[in-house]
Amino acid sequence: MSAATAADGTATAAGGHNPWIIAVVVALATFMEVLDTTIANVALRYISGGLAVGPDEAAWVVTSYLVANAVTLTASSFLAKRYGRKAFFLWSVGVFTLSSILCGFAWSLESLLFFRVLQGLGGGGMAPLAQSILADSFPPEKRGQAFALYGVAIVVAPAIGPTIGGWLSDNASWHWCFLINGPIGLGALCLMYWVIEDPPKAVAERRRLREQGVRFDLVGFLLVATFLGALEVVLDEGQRKDWFGSNLIVTFALIAGLAFAAMIPWLLTRDNPVVDLRLIGRRQFGACFLVMLATGAILISTTQFLPQLTQELYGYTATLSGLVLGPGGAVTVVMMFVAGRLSGFIQPKWLIATGACVIAVGMLDLTRLNGQSSFSFFMWSRIYIGIGLPMIFLSITSASYQGIDKGRTDQASALINVARNVGGSIGVCIAQNTLAYRQQFHQSRLGEHVSSVEPAYRETLGQATAYFSQRGFAGPDAERQALAWIAQQLQTQVALWAYIDVFKVLSIMAMTAVPLALLLKSTKPGGQAPVGH
Structure with missing residues (x-):
């Protein structure tokens, strides 16, 4: 039996090629797409400065990609069946690669966002197709190994994305966070055209849809x-x-x-329908959908806000900010295997609840933030997230497919991925708005005490003026320097308190997953489910 033949003697998507070549190529394309969910996060400060926009406007670079990605996910299953999986996959990779290059040459925020949306539209069709291509390229007894390679790609990519993005931003420019996809995408595109084939059953399905006149919604x-x-x-x-x-x-x-x-x-x-909303109405799947919304919100928002915090208030370089997230990514990779073993004898609802509690603890730990917080302080907060996330992701993968017909698993996979992306976009928006509102609140409250009638303020002003006088500043100049220093300290304190409030909100979001997890039904321990992206 050839590598391109399944156990039942039917041809597979590998054609006449070794299926492991397909596994590597598919994993490479998926790695590139998932990498772009995090690689630009640490570069937002450079993008903001380079395009002369505010940090909140630069955040659109992240959210626009996630939303566009989610939109395409809803249509990817039908389009692949109707027009051919190979053709649609090549089209998705091609659009993603071209738009990545265009992002690298963007001349304004508007142009960058337009190309970023195109990039998300291209990337959204890649992950679900990658899973089905792997399933059809390997016989059942070897699919676990193939999905393990795929799983490593989707876990490692977001873990190392911030580090790569930070290094490129510091040593080249933020444009290379997008241009790096050019040669990788072109290489993957050529290899895919050469090795991937639509299996006979997919060709038959496409013919059936065409003959029955089934149209895209x-x-x-x-x-x-x-x-x-x-x-x-x-x-x-x-x-x-x-x-x-x-x-x-x-x-x-x-x-x-x-x-x-x-x-x-x-x-x-x-x-x-393009989206089967009836699935969300089910208790089991609906709870998983909501948990994934909250999980996506925390994953994406913390990946953006921790680098933003360390760069703005602690003077970290983009590279160092990326390295803050690195150990957490490494822990995530290890915990993927640990959580996989635990799922063999622990019900998904308990793993999800435990993972949510661990993440909530990590967010609460960040509320101890102060002006002397160290690299290890931020690193450990990400490690907590790295411990909790795999428990949630892998458990949702098995729990969400419970009781769903085989013909609707593509829709289920798409909806879970939509929840992750839309949740991430909503999480970034909630965190950004919380930060802005709480800065205004703390500015107002702390500003009330910056008055000449306040003894503490007069004492601080006197000590600061004396300090600058001892360093060569004349009387009026020393007082002006002291006032500027007090204003700077005030703004720093306002920002710190606002970030603390953001992490409190994220902790509450994590805890909402606990009661939702307890709504889940028991599943067969160790049951295999399609791999989620």
């Missing part, structure tokens, strides 16, 4: 895309535009509301 797709896109504008721009005091926010909120109101009945009444 374009209306449903547009409603989903409109809802997610408009919601993203409201969340990202709301705080900066004074929320519903802005005509722009009101307009997009209405668009999101109308799209949502039209989307629900449309998707529930279609025979072949």
